[in-house]
Amino acid sequence: MVDRPSSVVKELVENSLDAGATEITVVVKDGGKSLIQVVDNGQGMTENDAILSFERHSTSKISAAEDLHRIETLGFRGEALASIASVSMVEMKTRIPEEAEGTLLKLEGGLVKTLEKTAWQQGTSISVKNLFFNTPARRKFMKTDNAEYRHILTVVNRFLLSYPEVSFTLYRNRQQVFHYPGQSLEERIEAIFGERYRENIIPVDFEFAGIHISGFVGNMDLFRASRGYQYLFLNRRYIVNKSLNYAVSLAYGTVLPHGNYPFYRLNLDLDPEKVDVNVHPSKIEVRFEDERMVFRSILNGVKEALNSAQAVPVLRAPEDVPEFFEPIRKPPFQEMRSDSNNLHFPFEFRQSQREPRPIGLPAEREESFSSEEEAESAREEPPGTGRPQVKQQLYKASQGERVSVWQLHKKYIFSQIKSGLIIIDQHVAHERILFEQAMEHFDKRPPSSQQLLFPRTVELNTEDFEVLREIQYYLSKLGFIVKDFGGRTVVIEAVPTDIRGDEETILRQIIDDYKNLEERDIREKVAASFACKSAIKAGDLLSQEEMISLIDRLFATKNPYFCPHGRPVIVTIPLEELDKRFLRL
Numbered sequence: 020m021v022d023r024p025s026s027v028v029k030e031l032v033e034n035s036l037d038a039g040a041t042e043i044t045v046v047v048k049d050g051g052k053s054l055i056q057v058v059d060n061g062q063g064m065t066e067n068d069a070i071l072s073f074e075r076h077s078t079s080k081i082s083a084a085e086d087l088h089r090i091e092t093l094g095f096r097g098e099a100l101a102s103i104a105s106v107s108m109v110e111m112k113t114r115i116p117e118e119a120e121g122t123l124l125k126l127e128g129g130l131v132k133t134l135e136k137t138a139w140q141q142g143t144s145i146s147v148k149n150l151f152f153n154t155p156a157r158r159k160f161m162k163t164d165n166a167e168y169r170h171i172l173t174v175v176n177r178f179l180l181s182y183p184e185v186s187f188t189l190y191r192n193r194q195q196v197f198h199y200p201g202q203s204l205e206e207r208i209e210a211i212f213g214e215r216y217r218e219n220i221i222p223v224d225f226e227f228a229g230i231h232i233s234g235f236v237g238n239m240d241l242f243r244a245s246r247g248y249q250y251l252f253l254n255r256r257y258i259v260n261k262s263l264n265y266a267v268s269l270a271y272g273t274v275l276p277h278g279n280y281p282f283y284r285l286n287l288d289l290d291p292e293k294v295d296v297n298v299h300p301s302k303i304e305v306r307f308e309d310e311r312m313v314f315r316s317i318l319n320g321v322k323e324a325l326n327s328a329q330a331v332p333v334l335r336a337p338e339d340v341p342e343f344f345e346p347i348r349k350p351p352f353q354e355m356r357s358d359s360n361n362l363h364f365p366f367e368f369r370q371s372q373r374e375p376r377p378i379g380l381p382a383e384r385e386e387s388f389s390s391e392e393e394a395e396s397a398r399e400e401p402p403g404t405g406r407p408q409v410k411q412q413l414y415k416a417s418q419g420e421r422v423s424v425w426q427l428h429k430k431y432i433f434s435q436i437k438s439g440l441i442i443i444d445q446h447v448a449h450e451r452i453l454f455e456q457a458m459e460h461f462d463k464r465p466p467s468s469q470q471l472l473f474p475r476t477v478e479l480n481t482e483d484f485e486v487l488r489e490i491q492y493y494l495s496k497l498g499f500i501v502k503d504f505g506g507r508t509v510v511i512e513a514v515p516t517d518i519r520g521d522e523e524t525i526l527r528q529i530i531d532d533y534k535n536l537e538e539r540d541i542r543e544k545v546a547a548s549f550a551c552k553s554a555i556k557a558g559d560l561l562s563q564e565e566m567i568s569l570i571d572r573l574f575a576t577k578n579p580y581f582c583p584h585g586r587p588v589i590v591t592i593p594l595e596e597l598d599k600r601f602l603r604l
């Protein structure tokens with residue numbers, strides 16, 4: 020199925036691997052729209068085979084009638100090249116080792132235009148130019164060059180991980196993006212994802228009922244908030260299977276927090292006869308004769324690996340890892356921006372919350388659910404005694420009524436309003452505030468950001484690096500100063516003033532979140548991912564001032580009622596509702 024440039028890349032690379040190539044080079048121009056070229060050092064084709072290869076159902080992978088069944092089980096249809104050629108301009112150069120000269124074949128819209136002898140190395144090069152030149156509807160369906168390029172990277176990444184012994188090189192618009200020599204799987208994982216991955220992966224090698232499971236799973240240091248890095252291969256072909264994904268997660272048990280996903284790269288080796296790979300046109304979904312058995316094998320295989328001695332770090336809580344290079348920041352109140360009006364107070368977060376505390380003891384200020392009396396006395400203090408004026412703002416807003424705020428389960432803020440009770444979800448409220456702020460910043464000069472005392476060097480994988488490049492400009496508008504450091508390494512030099520937590524983690528989370536958001540305006544996507552990742556979380560203890568400031572800033576937004584992802588921010592319970600429930604009415 021050829022529906023976009025990345026599927027062309029997939030088919031061509033698959034053919035090169037089928038031809039036994041040990042070196043494959045992929046060249047992409049304009050997101051693959053103007054050129055996709057795959058060059059391999061595989062077995063090559065004779066002139067005759069070269070012509071035949073573009074005919075439908077002409078797979079050379081059938082050499083004898085008995086083979087037919089086997090071919091079917093492996094899913095060769097012999098139609099990939101034919102369908103690619105019918106919607107593009109193709110140029111093929113190929114030579115088998117036994118012959119001195121190669122063949123040059125050019126086709127347009129599936130018709131042969133040129134056939135001649137040519138000097139050529141062993142192997143095959145196929146260039147696909149001007150994809151969908153003769154099918155305008157499909158051409159229009161393609162996304163931006165960047166988006167198509169990212170799809171290609173996703174596809175290439177899968178091959179990188181299923182064939183580590185094959186050398187891969189990728190060029191984009193004449194520039195080399197990467198070159199990986201043939202190497203071990205462990206080395207390949209490190210080359211793609213960085214050293215951190217090599218240090219935190221656990222080998223899996225498990226055989227059960229004719230199923231062999233091999234590869235690596237990540238320990239808890241590699242948990243991520245998105246599914247991104249989960250690679251499952253069946254006989255080295257990438258597949259997608261929800262239930263088998265779940266089998267891997269299940270193996271982690273309670274170590275895996277809700278909403279987190281482990282890293283894995285696993286291959287299932289099993290008799291092709293026991294799988295139907297023809298249920299989906301791109302063969303990405305498959306049907307197993309006995310899926311329960313496969314599920315159990317994965318579950319047990321991964322469990323066994325996690326229980327092995329090497330998996331001990333899994334039991335280590337990430338909080339216990341000392342952060343030696345915790346950057347020192349200016350105190351939050353110096354960060355007040357002169358351009359923001361006084362309504363918008365920056366948050367002051369309690370340092371103590373980030374410090375480890377002995378298990379079993381409550382947080383020192385846990386009981387700071389302020390009592391009404393406390394709120395009362397605070398209110399009675401004359402203005403200008405050091406209490407933030409924002410408080411007065413809220414009293415003003417509530418027309419002098421008695422107002423108190425309470426935090427419930429470190430998640431919800433309760434407050435009295437004239438007509439009854441409001442309940443605010445602290446995380447989504449802050450998200451809404453940050454989202455609107457971010458949208459405003461895109462149109463203005465960037466806000467002041469805080470320079471990190473120790474700039475953070477971050478190594479990204481190719482895909483994330485691309486995403487970063489796409490959003491870098493917008494991030495800078497929010498106060499993130501991230502610079503290229505060569506290769507896929509970037510340096511975080513400064514972050515927005517009201518950001519909390521580890522800069523690298525936040526940057527990675529923004530990238531993840533951005534990838535997960537469906538097609539929307541790029542600014543909205545950046546603003547929403549930034550807001551979600553920098554907002555206070557459920558579980559953060561807030562002081563009275565913080566809660567009041569939050570409510571205040573929330574009501575200054577354009578749409579205080581819904582967060583950028585569409586979740587409600589505020590629930591109101593009218594007094595009558597309560598009266599009714601207490602049978603007062």
Ligand SMILES: Nc1ncnc2c1ncn2[C@@H]1O[C@H](COP(=O)(O)OP(=O)(O)OP(=O)(O)O)[C@@H](O)[C@H]1O
Nearest residue numbers: 034035038072078079080095096097098099100143
């Ligand atoms: N890079 C290559 N090196 C050698 N032979 C190739 C190469 N690419 C294609 N071929 C030959 O062309 C034939 C047709 O390729 P095509 O991709 O259309 O079908 P297929 O790979 O047999 O099946 P499928 O449709 O499942 O991909 C292949 O069977 C193979 O013999």
Ligand SMILES: [Mg+2]
Nearest residue numbers: 030033034099
């Ligand atoms: Mg093929």
